Amino acid sequence: MQMPSFFFSPVPPQILALLWEMYGSTLIDCHYDHDAISQVWDSFGSILSESCPLRLPECLAYAPGEDADAVGAPLTAHDAATVGLLIFELPWTLLDDAQRQSISDVPLTVLPMLEFLRAVVAWRVAADCAATTTSGPREGVVDATKTRLQLVVRHSGTGSSSYDALGAHSINKLLAVQGTVIRLSSPKVVCKMMQFRCNLCGSIKNVELEGGPLQYPPACNGKCRGFFQPLTEGAVTEEVQLLKLQESTNAVSSGSSTQGIARVVEIELRGVWMDIAAAGDNVSIVGIVSTRRGDKAAGGLRQLSLKALSLTSLGSHGSSALSSRGRGGDHAASYGYGKVAQFYELVRHPRWMDRLVDSLCPGIMGHQDVKAAMLLALVGGSAKSHVRSNVHLLLIGDPGLGKSQMLRAVAAAAPRSSMATANTSSSCGLTITLSRDPQNGETTFEAGAVVHGDGGVTCIDEIDKGASEHKALLEVMEQCSISIAKAGTLFSMPVETSIIAAGNPVGGKFQPMKSLSENLNLSAPLLSRFDVIFLLQSHTSSASQSITSHVLSMHRTRNHGSNAQDSATLGGAGGMIPTSLITEFVQFAKDTCRPVMTTAAAIVLRDAYIEARKQFATNNTQLPVTPRYLQSLVRMSEAKAKLDLRSEVTSDDAMFAVTLLKRGTKSYMEGGPAGGVPSAHPGGGSKKLSPRDAALANIERLMASNGTDSLTHDEAVGCCADAGCKNPNAMLHQLNDHGALLMSGGRYRLRKKL
Template sequence: MYGSCTFLLKKIDQTRSVPLDVTNLTNDTEFIGGWPSFSTELFEYPDKTLRLLEYTLHETFKFESKIKVRILNHQPVIPLANLKVNYFGKLVTIKGTVIRVGSVGLICTSMAFECSSCHNLQAVIQPQGVFTAPTTCQSCHGGSKFEPLQSSPFTNTTDWQVAKIQEIQSQSLSGTIPRSVEIELQGDLVGTACPGDVLSVTGIVQVRGESKGGEDGKRAARLLQLYIEAVSIHSHRNLSNPTLSFTLKDYYAIQEIHGSDDVFRLLVHSLCPTIFGHEAVKAGLILGLIGGTEHDNGPRSNPHVLVVGDPGLGKSQLLQAAAHAAPRGVYVCGASASAGGLTVALGREAGGDFALEAGALVLADKGVCCIDELDKMSSHHSSLLEAMEQRRVSVAKGGVVCSLAARATVLAAANPAAGSYNRSKTVAENLKLNSALLSRFDLVFILLDQPDEKMDAMLSEHVLALHTGQKGKQSTKISNLNASISTSQTANEISLSQRLRLKPGEVIDHLPLVLLRKYIAYARRYVHPKISTEAANALQNFYLELRHNHQGGSHDGTPITTRQLEACIRLTQARARVDLREEATVNDANDVISLLKHSLIDTFSDEFGNIQLSRSINGSGVSSRNKLKKFLDALTRRSHQLGKDIFTRQEMVQIHKAAGVAGDPYDLIEAMHIHSYLLLKGANTYQLIAL
């Protein structure tokens, strides 16, 4: 006991800080009896109260240096939207996400000055680091000129850093700019904040003046900005869902959901109930929201899902519903997102130093990042590669080299480049996406808008029922909507589809969004299933079957790699998490296999509905592969003849015509560019790299 106390005192003396739990003090009857107004004074006069506590600790334990008190478990937690000027000078606790971290500097807390007349030394406290010189000499009472002594032992400096935190997205009002506030870190608190972290900050609300023009600083005196001088910081970095806490009522509700006959079916229909049908897509999104079991230094546990389809089928609504259902979700539109806005940006502060600014993937760390219009951000696809597989984003700019955690599940939606999906082309050709990016998605679903009089009548009936308040009244026609809306159902996965589909006349009681989010958060935090032997055998057989079928039918490379096997494992663990089980059974594996077959059939079906496993998700369609090879051979021969490898688009069109290759030359040029046979060198100029 004595040794542990000695070690604790040495640690406090080294860090120059001591944690102090307010709850223990307020529950101590002897302490409150001697200081009954402690809680009130801590809130109203925190600076004075903290100095009294620090003085008491220093006198009791005789520390060699000044000790800072770090207040813990201070309540209540104030929303950032309520942080106004009435809290100035008071101790508050806020919670938010770090969006910007500045560089570490030094701030002077006290400065020694030498009188130019009598050479007497005196130390002056520098409030908030603002240079403050003495007015008169305390020795001769006549000196008015002083020389600051930076090397004096009476001059004290400490580490200093500024970070900015933003209110948690689930707590911000829809349609408003999220509130943010700067926090000032000193001493041992410096370096505790990283972009993307969720922090609970206890500190004193202060104000600082901003100089934005005007003469003699007159305008600057009227511009004040609130900031928080941090007293203590608690990081929720190791929690999978740091933004949610559970009450006893929540645990009872989760237990009630767990007791349902089919929890997976209930969650699927509770996700975006306004979009009827698409159960397989919703099932994939639910598994993406829950994710697999986290392993230290192991493969990623978060599955990525891509939804491709014609416009107007509800892809954006599904993504928004997934972002709202996630315990920590970020929704961005690819049409307006930049590479720095997705990953991390390096900006400059007012003093010229660099500051890290977190992007969407960093802000969604251990959560979900929903990216809509993925096809509109073709110039920024490379920034997603590292984050989706390595779960980190790196930055190397201006002499700053670092990497930040981005352990986020990516749920994305994309529209075909031509406006409608062409079954004769592969997914890569329809979207014009990088093949490396497409291979990182565990599930790829294709939604097609196929005109059908019966289906259109059922869908319109459902939409009208939503607007007339008849959500619970569903006709027999609507209950059979899924049978006709899916274009890729097979007998191999009919069991999962039938189980998820609503029966004729059935009405399901959807979970409220708040309860759905709590259930997902509970499964992510407390359930960590392992794969059983039977489930592992089923997944292995499925993987080997896919490898065998594909290798036997194509020489164009295989899309079935160990990455797909890892995807099977992740999704099977997520399926077990849905039922809050610690072991993934063979039934979980069969459900995942059925879902993967649905995704693979969507990917490998041609325009006639035939399944062609020789079609690569990243390659060319079977019908166009021979055309592309013939055109590539003609370009290679022409390159050898002319002794050059750079051609204009018009020159390649002429080569295409002279070689007698069928098909549109511009489509073939674009396909060769996508597959890296051609490198774009300038306006309508390409370099042939497949020599």
């Protein structure tokens, strides 16, 4: 086969030999004039010459689908002359199936050839420039004999393999995996090759190593039969960082062969890929499957690992160098103009908020205020440096009211989420775990639930069952950080996550005579960190028919309900919004909207805070009204503006936040004496409600839940029956006769309590 023309003039043989020594030394049975080099050039030559610009390693921070030219400046003459390493990316989308197959099947052979060919192209460009100009170095011209060129291969977030695909058949193959970083060691120096010299005859022997303990060669093969001693000055070393990647919970639930157990793969990071990820990051890694020596606990057996060729963030940790949040720029180009137009068209719908609330967990009937608060927690407030922007939500109520189902629904709708159960989790499992590497004894950290939810939401179920682990949540909920001081190690990391927790009252039934903390077995510091608290109570007998019909209809349309939902007309009135579209909208709102508080909204929030302070001083409510109350109103107002894709917080947004917070407070305050006034004795302990007061409290609670100021006769009778009245109809007539209720047009309205 005839060699390509560039292999001859103007590339001297000594330059080709030098470049081959730099890039092709691992290919023992191949040379730069081999036919395989010509075949690779015929396949990739045009791409290497036209679509692979050289860049600094700092340009690796751009996200998939983003134009690299918009992120990194062109390579300057100073950079080209001073840096020792430059990178070039092989555009995966421009490759055909045959090219991708060749890279995936034999990466250990093809990738060094591609680096060699790109170095030859760079040298020829430099030689042509030197022959045509005498004005000094030109922009972007690199001396390939002095600067190392490293190939970067990314799959742009697509084509990722399942963790089940990692096996003996995939060794030396190129694979892409996605997951969450749960453990990251510190960089360490390992020896790739060590020189040994015989202590008698002086013969030199080179031994390739895999890191770890030094392995001495056997006795010298000469007549001397001497022993070899290491020559440290001739050793070849490199830095390696080990990373443990856990597959996402979605992959586990979608049918993994591990029966619900998330698999973990070990990643080896080298060179430019070290120290750019953090525990909790959601990343995509492309690498070559290999084997490495296991630790002593595993019996020293070899285990599979992945030698990373690229690491790309998928919207993760705020401190990571790869994070794409807050980059600014043209968001329409990032998300697509059609998708952005669809988002703004959705917001223009007159019933936009109602549709969004109804589309979140449609299997649970009602609880509109709770779902609205969950949506606010998904987007959060505007990020600030001095206060947190995350909205924390607590759901309490009797068992069987759908709290866990709503937690799963909001976790599915969040762009990034994690879910844990407090009664089966330790404080380390909720935050981070301090451990030691079994091989070298170095201190490492493994991510817990809140770290996995960084940048999104963390759902904690049965929070009342894990009282000993509550202290671990105090710092992350207020300071948005996790700190550890243990065994002489100080560690702190930022964590931005919204906590959405659910729990049951003590004994399984909410007791109005007790305080909120006594009902929940939660400490006052933890309760004060929740922005909104909702009490979910069992439905009244009048609502049983509606709930029964709703549940049965969900089962009747089970086989085709999801398709009907996904195919609903998004612009039609009352159409359900698919969960996938809610996820995309939430991410878009978080990335693009930074609403600013207006004067009118600030006045509304100020008046609401002052009024709440007066009520606390007069009525001694169960939860104190502190400046945290005002900060909660600010965050919820900003979150409401985000859901409407506005740049300013209006007075309507402020009123929405005030009303929602009042309804949350009212939900657990109405059980006290006189429909919500708590006990005057600290810690609870009030008289039992009379049937008359209990019936009035039930009627007021149902009106607030329905958002109306009147009830039908059947609904009012049901409230009296739930209050324990022996004759509900007689109690209803008595309330009407005494003026507590007024009947008008066949409906009952609540009058001011007597």
